[in-house]
Amino acid sequence: MFQRRPLQLATRLLNAAQRHTRSAGVQSFITVDDDQVRRSAADIDERIRAGDGSSLGPLAGVVMGIKDTLCTQGLRTTAGSRMLENYTPPYDATSVGRLRKADMLLAGKCNCDAFAMGSTTEASDYHVTRNPWDQNRVPGGSSGGSAAAVAAGQCIATLGSDTGGSIRQPASFCGVVGIKPTYGRVSRYGLIAYASSLDCVGPLARCVEDAAAVLNVISGHDKADATSSTQDIPDFTQGLEPRESLQSRPLQGVRIGVVQQMMGEGVAEGVTAAVDRACRHLESLGAELLEVVVPSLELGTPAYYVLATSEASSNLARYDGIRYGLSSAGEKQELKALYRNTRGTGLNAEVKRRILMGTHALSAGFIDAYYKRAQQVRTLIRQGFHDALQQVDVLIGPAAPTPAFELGTVINDPLTMYKNDVLTVGLNLAGLPAVAVPCGFDDKTASNPLPVCVQIMGRAFDEARLIKVAHVFEQTADFAFGIPDSCSQNGRI
Amino acid sequence: MLLVGRGALPFPCCLLISLRDLGLQRHITYCRAAIHPLSGRAARRAPAGRNTTTAAAVAAPEQSKHQTKQNKGGQQAAKTAWEAIVGIECHIQLNTRTKAFCSCSNQFGGQPNAHVCPVCLAHPGALPVLNQETVHKGMLASLALNCSIAHTSKFDRKQYFYPDLPKGYQISQYDIPLGSSGSLELMFKDGTKRQVSIERAHLEEDAGKLVHGGSDQLSGSTHSLVDYNRAGVPLLEVVSGPDLRSGREAAAYAAELHRIMSLVGVIDVHAQDAVMRCDVNVSVRKKGEEQLRTRVEVKNMNSLSAIQKAVEYEMERQVELIESGRESEIVQETRLFDEDKGHTFSMRKKEGLADYRYFPEPDLPLLQIEENIISEVKDSLPEMPSAARQRLLQLKLPIADVLTLTDDMETATYLSAVLAAGAPPKQAANWVMGDLLGYCKEHKAHIGDLDLTPQLLAEMITLIESGTISGKIGKQILPDLIKGKVSPGSLEKWVKTEGLAQISDEATIAAMIDEVLASKPQELEQYRGGKTKLQGFFVGLVMKESQGRVNPAIMNKILMQRLQATKS
Numbered sequence A: 001m002f003q004r005r006p007l008q009l010a011t012r013l014l015n016a017a018q019r020h021t022r023s024a025g026v027q028s029f030i031t032v033d034d035d036q037v038r039r040s041a042a043d044i045d046e047r048i049r050a051g052d053g054s055s056l057g058p059l060a061g062v063v064m065g066i067k068d069t070l071c072t073q074g075l076r077t078t079a080g081s082r083m084l085e086n087y088t089p090p091y092d093a094t095s096v097g098r099l100r101k102a103d104m105l106l107a108g109k110c111n112c113d114a115f116a117m118g119s120t121t122e123a124s125d126y127h128v129t130r131n132p133w134d135q136n137r138v139p140g141g142s143s144g145g146s147a148a149a150v151a152a153g154q155c156i157a158t159l160g161s162d163t164g165g166s167i168r169q170p171a172s173f174c175g176v177v178g179i180k181p182t183y184g185r186v187s188r189y190g191l192i193a194y195a196s197s198l199d200c201v202g203p204l205a206r207c208v209e210d211a212a213a214v215l216n217v218i219s220g221h222d223k224a225d226a227t228s229s230t231q232d233i234p235d236f237t238q239g240l241e242p243r244e245s246l247q248s249r250p251l252q253g254v255r256i257g258v259v260q261q262m263m264g265e266g267v268a269e270g271v272t273a274a275v276d277r278a279c280r281h282l283e284s285l286g287a288e289l290l291e292v293v294v295p296s297l298e299l300g301t302p303a304y305y306v307l308a309t310s311e312a313s314s315n316l317a318r319y320d321g322i323r324y325g326l327s328s329a330g331e332k333q334e335l336k337a338l339y340r341n342t343r344g345t346g347l348n349a350e351v352k353r354r355i356l357m358g359t360h361a362l363s364a365g366f367i368d369a370y371y372k373r374a375q376q377v378r379t380l381i382r383q384g385f386h387d388a389l390q391q392v393d394v395l396i397g398p399a400a401p402t403p404a405f406e407l408g409t410v411i412n413d414p415l416t417m418y419k420n421d422v423l424t425v426g427l428n429l430a431g432l433p434a435v436a437v438p439c440g441f442d443d444k445t446a447s448n449p450l451p452v453c454v455q456i457m458g459r460a461f462d463e464a465r466l467i468k469v470a471h472v473f474e475q476t477a478d479f480a481f482g483i484p485d486s487c488s489q490n491g492r493i
Numbered sequence B: 001m002l003l004v005g006r007g008a009l010p011f012p013c014c015l016l017i018s019l020r021d022l023g024l025q026r027h028i029t030y031c032r033a034a035i036h037p038l039s040g041r042a043a044r045r046a047p048a049g050r051n052t053t054t055a056a057a058v059a060a061p062e063q064s065k066h067q068t069k070q071n072k073g074g075q076q077a078a079k080t081a082w083e084a085i086v087g088i089e090c091h092i093q094l095n096t097r098t099k100a101f102c103s104c105s106n107q108f109g110g111q112p113n114a115h116v117c118p119v120c121l122a123h124p125g126a127l128p129v130l131n132q133e134t135v136h137k138g139m140l141a142s143l144a145l146n147c148s149i150a151h152t153s154k155f156d157r158k159q160y161f162y163p164d165l166p167k168g169y170q171i172s173q174y175d176i177p178l179g180s181s182g183s184l185e186l187m188f189k190d191g192t193k194r195q196v197s198i199e200r201a202h203l204e205e206d207a208g209k210l211v212h213g214g215s216d217q218l219s220g221s222t223h224s225l226v227d228y229n230r231a232g233v234p235l236l237e238v239v240s241g242p243d244l245r246s247g248r249e250a251a252a253y254a255a256e257l258h259r260i261m262s263l264v265g266v267i268d269v270h271a272q273d274a275v276m277r278c279d280v281n282v283s284v285r286k287k288g289e290e291q292l293r294t295r296v297e298v299k300n301m302n303s304l305s306a307i308q309k310a311v312e313y314e315m316e317r318q319v320e321l322i323e324s325g326r327e328s329e330i331v332q333e334t335r336l337f338d339e340d341k342g343h344t345f346s347m348r349k350k351e352g353l354a355d356y357r358y359f360p361e362p363d364l365p366l367l368q369i370e371e372n373i374i375s376e377v378k379d380s381l382p383e384m385p386s387a388a389r390q391r392l393l394q395l396k397l398p399i400a401d402v403l404t405l406t407d408d409m410e411t412a413t414y415l416s417a418v419l420a421a422g423a424p425p426k427q428a429a430n431w432v433m434g435d436l437l438g439y440c441k442e443h444k445a446h447i448g449d450l451d452l453t454p455q456l457l458a459e460m461i462t463l464i465e466s467g468t469i470s471g472k473i474g475k476q477i478l479p480d481l482i483k484g485k486v487s488p489g490s491l492e493k494w495v496k497t498e499g500l501a502q503i504s505d506e507a508t509i510a511a512m513i514d515e516v517l518a519s520k521p522q523e524l525e526q527y528r529g530g531k532t533k534l535q536g537f538f539v540g541l542v543m544k545e546s547q548g549r550v551n552p553a554i555m556n557k558i559l560m561q562r563l564q565a566t567k568s
């Protein structure tokens, strides 16, 4: 029944992860916990050998990476920032605790932009993670390490977090599956907060079914998170049939809205073409495709950057050098110097920029024009999605306007980077779920074809439907998938 | 060869493994029980390394300059032509079992940083969850102050940096408080009353405490330590309207507030530390004036006398400045009151309003309270002091007595029960105020805890009123009653078996008197000779002879008859 023993498998994956941790590799991880993984894997081996396999959790032996914005008890958690270089949490994030209870093997902590602020993972204070498809390109962000680890075959699945697209965009850049659940579906307890009203924890995996299996484990109400939902949790893997079991028109009766604002200006041709092809494929599976406009969607980016940075300016106030993390008062041993030095050296330029923006947006004299206005826009966008989803069952569009950037092209051009979030932030403002699933390549004739994902978006707590559509697509669209050379059996890197 | 998913994808690679391929993905049971990081032992374990520091060291902030000013001359003027305009903000520590947003114990004392967890230490990723008892007690207190309760209120973040504030913001309620538009009634010894409006009552969390090292005050300290035991303790901030006119009124307001909070049981009346901290806003104006002058805030007082003296001092200081043409020196600022020196001094000037950048707390949902819950809490409220005072006044008790009896509402409640058991008001009030409160004071006891139940006291008073026992015997047996020697309902039987019942039989009393007179012929002779004040001597002897049991009225009547009879 077990084709490979968990220990043997874990060892292989770890070898891959560590190979990639060296300076020339993909470098998905900030911290790899190989001793612990080997011990846990051996323990699971032993339980199987002793005939105790039935007591194992649903993720027994599954090697996973966790974005470094999620607290792991006893394992250093940096959020990608120097501020927390030596911070070891005294507790597990609820999602991590649930995965541990399901007997996953925790390989380590995946790289990300510091405090999840960035779209390339280049804003990590540790190192640059490279895209497994093209090492001169970024893996996307902020969950870039989580996406790259899956794409490079270092983990079976990972956890990421999505505040404005941070799961879906790196999934697209790395050609893996990512699920951004409904706000409140997965507990945020232990997720190092960027923007509390937008942050969502979700899985990334090589295939839809694996991502759904992880979502099954991490979903559900948590007494420690007052914003977590008490909605029932369906079995997200239920009814996910393999290709050979599917009917000829498995999506018969499903109404899919193609979001018009996501298909035009500002979206790369290769991306539009790949998404178009995916739409035609969905039609061939029996789905009814409609052109849909989500009212007010184009207002999303500015509203998002006002709200997210406002909340961030408050959430990051706790890093003051007094209780944990970096603490440096410099020569002047007094309070203001402690704040100035600690925050001055512990927070990077992008983080400081966002704190300043948010502080400004909440300041007396500006709060009405920025924060309150943005809240009104948020209401409009939520209403816009609601209206659009009255006409159709799910919405579809590209998960990112371009394929992966080359290293260094946007990191020093924040405005371009922020604009790149245009296709993802609206959904966070509305709190709705989406599944990003690979749908092809920007240019298959290129020497390095780059993957592209569509995002299938839907109503609140309707993840099961999105997962089914994504799964049918994945099972039938051979043209959509590939494996980067860096992930070959021989492990060339 | 392992494949992705269930075999559909065309890219063979040994490292691409799905769960199903592992053969491990079988029936998945949901792990719905949250691993509650707050209740587990793990959460209590201190983090490693620097994180274990229980009291983190921080450098002392720049000390504030004491500003002393001697004010003597303004006193007369202040007393006559001027009045103070005073509003008070009171922070009331609610006596919930756990802190407002985590499950740490809300307890006083203990080792520094003994009651902390990732939430109240603001560890990365930790989230607040509102404690329902905090809401309940906040409602009780607000309703006791006649506030209306918002069906939907919310929490906001008030942002500023200080080492005792772990998150860099305080969770508070900004534009929609839990309670609003209330009032409270004060009564003074001359019988005058004053209605004080309550603008709002909102929930928030307390900060930790700085402990200064190298000196017992901030000034002169070399470093400071932070104790977060108090961080996250629930507070109700009650803001009065600017309705108070003097230090005396301000102190009376604080006393009344404390009285009501004790009555509804939302504060710990036995706490060592102050459970109420008051900030007063003071400005002055000439009586009859409408215009308001610059007001000054005096912060952080926790005794009634400090509140009264601080207001009085501020009044004098401001009047003197105005009258000497230096009104511009009254600036909007925060001052502190030095109780030893009896004066206020500037802590910081307010350069414009502090910008706390309030915004709605995204970690907490709206606080929604159903009307039926509000009425339930409202119905559970006991009689408020103002109503009790009104009721006692209607029973023709003097104002001074009413104020004494309602000073601690436990006394008023006790008295009400005595009255309900049938005792006449005047007598009941005298027994409660005199003997019982005296006993409580002497033994540091609470009147409600005495074994002497109100019913029993009422029985005793009734026995005195009916002449079954004398008042003197009443005082004599009271200690036994307080010690619980007699159970309610059996007092009359007890006094009879103990031989304590009053002797009212005229023949018996006459016999006793005759015996006494016969035993003192010399004194009787003197009385006959005109030394009439010896009457008291005879009364004393008869009382002694009867062990205080003779009915004094009857005894006096017969004694006079006998004395006068012999005289003539």
Ligand SMILES: [Zn+2]
Pocket (backbone or CB within 6 Å): B099, B102, B103, B104, B115, B116, B117, B118, B119, B120, B121, B232
């Ligand atoms: Zn706590």
